[in-house]
Amino acid sequence: MNQKQRSLLDQLQSHFPLTGRPYRTLARRMGMSEPQLLLEITRLKKQGVIRRIGAIVSAGAIRYHTVLLAAAVPLPRVERVASRLNRREEVTHNYLRPGKYNVWFTLHCATQRGLRLLIRQIQSIKGIEDLLVLPAEKVYKISAVFPL
Numbered sequence: 001m002n003q004k005q006r007s008l009l010d011q012l013q014s015h016f017p018l019t020g021r022p023y024r025t026l027a028r029r030m031g032m033s034e035p036q037l038l039l040e041i042t043r044l045k046k047q048g049v050i051r052r053i054g055a056i057v058s059a060g061a062i063r064y065h066t067v068l069l070a071a072a073v074p075l076p077r078v079e080r081v082a083s084r085l086n087r088r089e090e091v092t093h094n095y096l097r098p099g100k101y102n103v104w105f106t107l108h109c110a111t112q113r114g115l116r117l118l119i120r121q122i123q124s125i126k127g128i129e130d131l132l133v134l135p136a137e138k139v140y141k142i143s144a145v146f147p148l
Contacts (some may be wrong), residue, residue, distance in 0.1 A: 001049070004030075008040055012053060051086070059108050060139065065115045066092075066108045069122070070101035070132040077127035078103060084125050090118055101132055 001009075007030065017025040027037035044050045059066045073081045078096060085091050085105055094105040107122075109115040123131050 005040065005044060005049075008037070009044070009049070012041075012050070056092075058141075064108050064110055065112050066106055066136070067115060067119070068104065068106050068134040068136065069119070070134060071103040071105075071122075071128045072100050072130040073103045073127050074129065075102075081125055081127040085122070088118075101130070103128075 011026055011030065015029075016022060017029070019025045021034075023037055023041075024034045027034040030037065032040075041050065041053070071081065081103060082094055082096070085094055085103070088107075090107050090109055092106045092108055094103070096102060097104055107115060107118055109118055119131070119133060122128070
């Protein structure tokens with residue numbers, strides 16, 4: 001990654017403008033045109049550096065229900081399972097970790113009933129050998145800014 005891309009990622013993570021035309025504002029701040037900025041973002045998405053750009057809303061504040069899940073997935077099937085999970089808009093985070101339960105992710109849904117249905121659907125994904133459902137007992141808010 002070059003310095004321009006690193007700077008762009010920093011701006012997107014920590015200094016995203018809350019304006020009617022955020023990409024135009026960001027492009028001006030970075031000394032480029034809006035089309036140039038959008039092209040660079042598209043490149044980073046295609047490279048897999050950026051998966052999603054969007055707000056993170058406090059689920060509890062809008063009365064959504066969330067849960068952390070840990071799946072036991074054999075290593076040869078991890079990419080396939082992760083790909084299936086990432087296609088679901090209800091999956092907000094997805095991490096690969098060492099150990100038996102190696103694919104960790106969070107789900108959000110408007111209702112508890114809907115959340116239970118989602119969990120049953122996910123349990124049926126081929127490649128998931130076991131699934132732990134880990135509801136939060138207490139919520140801690142941290143800032144997740146990734147080093148560049």
